Amino acid sequence: MIPARYGASRFPGKLMQDLGGKSVILRTYEVTKETGLFDEVYVVTDSEQIYKEIELNGGNAIMSIKEHDCGSDRIAEAVEDMDVDIVVNVQGDEPFTSKSGLEKVLDVFKGPDADKIDLASLMTEMNDWKEISDPNAVKVIVDKDNFALYFSRSPIPYPRDKNAAVQYYKHKGIYAFRKDALMDFYRLPMRSLEAAEKIECIRYLEYGKNIKMAISNTQGIEIDTPEDLVRANKVLKEDKTVTVNNKYRNFPMVPKVIFGTGSFDQLPSILAPKRKDKAPFIYLVDDVFEDNKELVNRMHLRFNDKLIFVSADEEPKTEQVDNIVRVIKREFTYNPSGIIGVGGGSVLDLSKAVALMLTNKGSAADYQGWDLIHNKAIYHVGIPTISGTGAEVSRTTVLTGPEKKLGINSDYTPFDQVVLDPDLTVGVPKNQWFYTGMDCFIHCVESLQGTFLNEFSKSYGEKAYDLCKEIFLENDLTEEESRGKLMMASWHGGMSIAYSQVGVAHAMSYGLGYVLGTKHGIGNCIVFNHLEEFYPEDVKLFQEMRDYHDIYIPEGVCSNLSEEQMETMIDIALGMVPLWENALGDDWERIITRDKLRELYLRM
Numbered sequence: 001m002i003p004a005r006y007g008a009s010r011f012p013g014k015l016m017q018d019l020g021g022k023s024v025i026l027r028t029y030e031v032t033k034e035t036g037l038f039d040e041v042y043v044v045t046d047s048e049q050i051y052k053e054i055e056l057n058g059g060n061a062i063m064s065i066k067e068h069d070c071g072s073d074r075i076a077e078a079v080e081d082m083d084v085d086i087v088v089n090v091q092g093d094e095p096f097t098s099k100s101g102l103e104k105v106l107d108v109f110k111g112p113d114a115d116k117i118d119l120a121s122l123m124t125e126m127n128d129w130k131e132i133s134d135p136n137a138v139k140v141i142v143d144k145d146n147f148a149l150y151f152s153r154s155p156i157p158y159p160r161d162k163n164a165a166v167q168y169y170k171h172k173g174i175y176a177f178r179k180d181a182l183m184d185f186y187r188l189p190m191r192s193l194e195a196a197e198k199i200e201c202i203r204y205l206e207y208g209k210n211i212k213m214a215i216s217n218t219q220g221i222e223i224d225t226p227e228d229l230v231r232a233n234k235v236l237k238e239d240k241t242v243t244v245n246n247k248y249r250n251f252p253m254v255p256k257v258i259f260g261t262g263s264f265d266q267l268p269s270i271l272a273p274k275r276k277d278k279a280p281f282i283y284l285v286d287d288v289f290e291d292n293k294e295l296v297n298r299m300h301l302r303f304n305d306k307l308i309f310v311s312a313d314e315e316p317k318t319e320q321v322d323n324i325v326r327v328i329k330r331e332f333t334y335n336p337s338g339i340i341g342v343g344g345g346s347v348l349d350l351s352k353a354v355a356l357m358l359t360n361k362g363s364a365a366d367y368q369g370w371d372l373i374h375n376k377a378i379y380h381v382g383i384p385t386i387s388g389t390g391a392e393v394s395r396t397t398v399l400t401g402p403e404k405k406l407g408i409n410s411d412y413t414p415f416d417q418v419v420l421d422p423d424l425t426v427g428v429p430k431n432q433w434f435y436t437g438m439d440c441f442i443h444c445v446e447s448l449q450g451t452f453l454n455e456f457s458k459s460y461g462e463k464a465y466d467l468c469k470e471i472f473l474e475n476d477l478t479e480e481e482s483r484g485k486l487m488m489a490s491w492h493g494g495m496s497i498a499y500s501q502v503g504v505a506h507a508m509s510y511g512l513g514y515v516l517g518t519k520h521g522i523g524n525c526i527v528f529n530h531l532e533e534f535y536p537e538d539v540k541l542f543q544e545m546r547d548y549h550d551i552y553i554p555e556g557v558c559s560n561l562s563e564e565q566m567e568t569m570i571d572i573a574l575g576m577v578p579l580w581e582n583a584l585g586d587d588w589e590r591i592i593t594r595d596k597l598r599e600l601y602l603r604m
């Protein structure tokens with residue numbers, strides 16, 4: 001049931017306003033019907049005009065007879081004589097009502113405590129204090145089973161202890177009633193709390209009924225003001241262009257970068273304007289710098305800023321991300337001002353993931369994949385201390401989870417700011433320098449030889465490829481020149497794969513990493529060393545570089561695998577579908593069989 005009153009106090013006649021060529025109310029009606037969740041959908045209204053709008057467009061509308069104080073009363077009158085079980089009240093001014101939100105409210109009646117529930121409603125997380133303190137946003141607090149304790153326009157709970165971890169929730173005006181409960185509601189007189197707050201569901205609490213809240217974090221736009229309508233029209237227009245023309249990807253880049261020897265010292269002045277009141281900056285720093293007092297001093301931690309040393313001995317895991325997020329949430333009530341990652345690809349990826357998971361619910365493992373993130377990350381800064389991965393520019397963060405090794409690839413993943421100071425890479429051991437540098441070289445090869453290649457990626461890939469040859473083959477560069485060049489090669493290599501994809505070496509190296517814990521850089525080298533079948537010229541070049549720098553690449557790493565380990569390794573590698581498609585085209589499954597992969601792994 002969609003209650004629809006013509007005369008809204010803040011924006012009269014809003015339901016009949018034009019939204020992308022249709023009235024707001026008709027759009028809400030159609031969206032609700034299209035969810036397929038309901039046996040019947042009705043608009044219940046006091047207005048002839050709205051009634052006609054729905055009827056003339058083939059919908060169901062009911063004229064309400066009496067004057068009503070609220071939407072629930074209006075729909076109670078309408079369903080009084082209908083044979084229905086559950087009635088859902090959908091707001092007429094929410095034309096972007098999502099199917100998932102409605103589904104969640106209905107699912108409440110299928111849960112184990114269904115018989116205790118009189119009414120179900122929706123809530124959504126709020127993290128911005130301005131919104132929390134806005135009386136137009138109704139807040140709700142719940143007990144441990146998500147039953148509502150109280151609704152208010154005041155911030156509840158009051159944050160006397162700023163360090164107590166508490167999540168604020170906003171109430172969304174979607175209700176699902178058992179018919180009996182709805183009819184009760186209609187008969188019960190309004191009491192003082194409801195009258196004071198002007199929030200209708202308080203009536204239930206005042207009469208001791210149980211309201212179960214479901215959580216939905218998908219945000220639509222409510223049409224409360226003329227400005228909302230302008231915004232909604234804009235969103236609709238953008239959505240249309242997206243569905244009509246989604247052939248080309250709109251690729252997010254790092255918006256701010258500073259480059260130069262010693263640029264690290266500018267970090268405090270870069271961060272100062274980003275500091276939010278009492279919210280700290282959290283520094284995630286590679287523990288190789290644990291005893292490096294000088295580096296820590298250069299960061300100028302202030303107030304309640306927090307420094308967490310993280311180990312890069314193992315590559316980032318979803319569990320590690322979840323733990324760091326938990327530590328931060330436990331210590332601070334509000335989200336930090338930002339996350340600053342200082343380290344190699346491992347720490348940079350970890351930092352991106354933590355920034356994302358501070359604003360997205362659940363475990364990092366829920367978001368491994370392409371475009372699964374809903375909410376913008378908090379401000380995050382990346383500062384590489386070793387070059388090659390391109391993690392400083394990329395749209396992903398590679399994580400090992402309980403079931404897969406896969407990145408959180410999203411528009412919100414890239415850093416808001418990167419600091420490129422080649423001097424930070426001074427202490428990198430030679431082998432590590434080579435392995436991580438070869439990650440860059442391999443990125444270029446895989447991107448340049450891939451079927452996803454386009455001029456954009458190519459322009460970056462070719463530059464990085466040339467820089468790698470300059471750095472890793474016989475050269476007369478000074479160490480300082482070489483460091484600066486490798487830092488930029490990493491950047492360009494990252495840009496190249498971000499708009500194309502990696503290939504065979506990465507797909508197979510993910511298998512090694514998952515089963516044996518082999519690290520990314522060396523894992524790529526182990527694999528690439530044996531890929532002459534796929535990348536003949538470049539494998540030769542790689543071997544020249546390896547010999548010139550006298551680097552040892554392990555051999556026979558798969559010779560003692562159990563059958564089960566081998567099967568898992570093959571599963572992980574085969575799971576990297578976009579990588580294979582890029583490397584070998586649509587036909588890849590005919591070339592890369594399980595037997596083929598086993599044979600290749602055994603050769604390594």
Ligand code: NAD
Binds near residue numbers: 343344396398439
């Ligand atoms: P890393 O971050 O694991 O670091 C390698 C080693 O070098 C560590 O022991 C570290 O402590 C040490 N180190 C780092 N800086 C140092 C310094 N200045 N002095 C001395 N030692 C230093 O290695 P990496 O190769 O940079 O990164 C690998 C990670 O990057 C993997 O987790 C991989 O999945 C990820 N990666 C991500 C992307 C992406 O697009 N996001 C791309 C490629 C790789």
Ligand code: ZN
Binds near residue numbers: 520
């Ligand atoms: Zn890589």
